[in-house]
Amino acid sequence: MAEIKDPENTIILTLENGEVVIELMPEIAPKHCDRMKELARSGAYDGVVFHRVIDGFMAQTGDVQFGNKTKDYEPRRAGTGASDLPNVEAEFSGIPHDRGTIGAARAQNPNSANSQFFINFSDNHFLNRQYTVYGRVISGMDAVDKITRGEPPREPDVMVSMKVAADV
Numbered sequence: 001m002a003e004i005k006d007p008e009n010t011i012i013l014t015l016e017n018g019e020v021v022i023e024l025m026p027e028i029a030p031k032h033c034d035r036m037k038e039l040a041r042s043g044a045y046d047g048v049v050f051h052r053v054i055d056g057f058m059a060q061t062g063d064v065q066f067g068n069k070t071k072d073y074e075p076r077r078a079g080t081g082a083s084d085l086p087n088v089e090a091e092f093s094g095i096p097h098d099r100g101t102i103g104a105a106r107a108q109n110p111n112s113a114n115s116q117f118f119i120n121f122s123d124n125h126f127l128n129r130q131y132t133v134y135g136r137v138i139s140g141m142d143a144v145d146k147i148t149r150g151e152p153p154r155e156p157d158v159m160v161s162m163k164v165a166a167d168v
Contacts, residue, residue, distance in 0.1 A: 002139035007166035009033060011040060011135070014160040018143030020119075021165075022102060022135045029091035029134035032104050032113065036134070037081060039064065039115055040162040047071070049156035050147050051078035057124065058148045060105055061159060062116035069158050078152060082114035090132055097127040100144075102135035119144050 002021050004010045011022040024033040028117040039045055045062065047070035052060040061067070065081025090110040097103055097120050105116035113132060120127075121144070137144060147157045 004165050008104065008164065009037075010165035011036065012163045012165050012168055013100050013140070015018075015140075015143050015147070016157055016160060017146045018140055020140035020143050021138050023138045024102075024135045025095065025133070028093045028095055029104075029132050031088045031160060032091055032132050032134035035085065035088050035090070035113075035115070036117070037164050038085070040164055041166060041167065044083060044115065045159050045162040048159050049073070049078060049152075050158070051123065051152045051156060052118075053149045053156075054121075055149045055151055056122055058103070058118040060104065060116060060145060062119040064115045069156075070116070075152060079116070082116070085146050087111060088113045088132075091134070092129045095133040097124040097131065098136075099123055100137040100141050101133050102137070103127060104132040104134060106131065121145065140141075 009024040026033040029062045044064040047068045049067045062085040064083050067078040069088040104113035106113040
């Protein structure tokens with residue numbers, strides 16, 4: 001596991017095939033970081049599937065409304081839901097969408113991010129300044145690379161658990 005410099009702004013994501021450590025960027029996107037930590041601390045992400053996984057592009061997850069395999073899972077609607085919390089306004093920056101960065105998924109409206117996020121498999125600079133970057137994988141990218149592909153995957157991988165490192 002990578003060295004954790006700031007446990008309050010580090011996420012420990014347990015997948016079925018390994019552990020992923022994500023360093024959040026509160027100085028770049030404080031509202032998005034706060035939202036991820038709030039949902040992680042409530043357990044909202046535990047059991048949520050990766051509903052859109054495109055080889056060479058990204059793995060998207062975080063639909064806490066329709067994508068939780070342990071409760072009220074609706075495969076056809078996974079990817080269309082959000083949390084009960086209000087949407088988060090865009091926090092665009094000059095941070096590039098490089099391999100391993102975390103981006104806020106959203107609808108057409110730039111201020112419609114809520115609970116969903118994606119992990120970039122490769123450098124996706126065409127997303128720069130259009131989607132909020134608010135973290136990066138600092139270890140466990142090999143586990144991310146093993147996430148089952150598909151839109152949606154036939155047998156989607158799930159986030160077994162997501163915790164803030166300060167709470168572990």
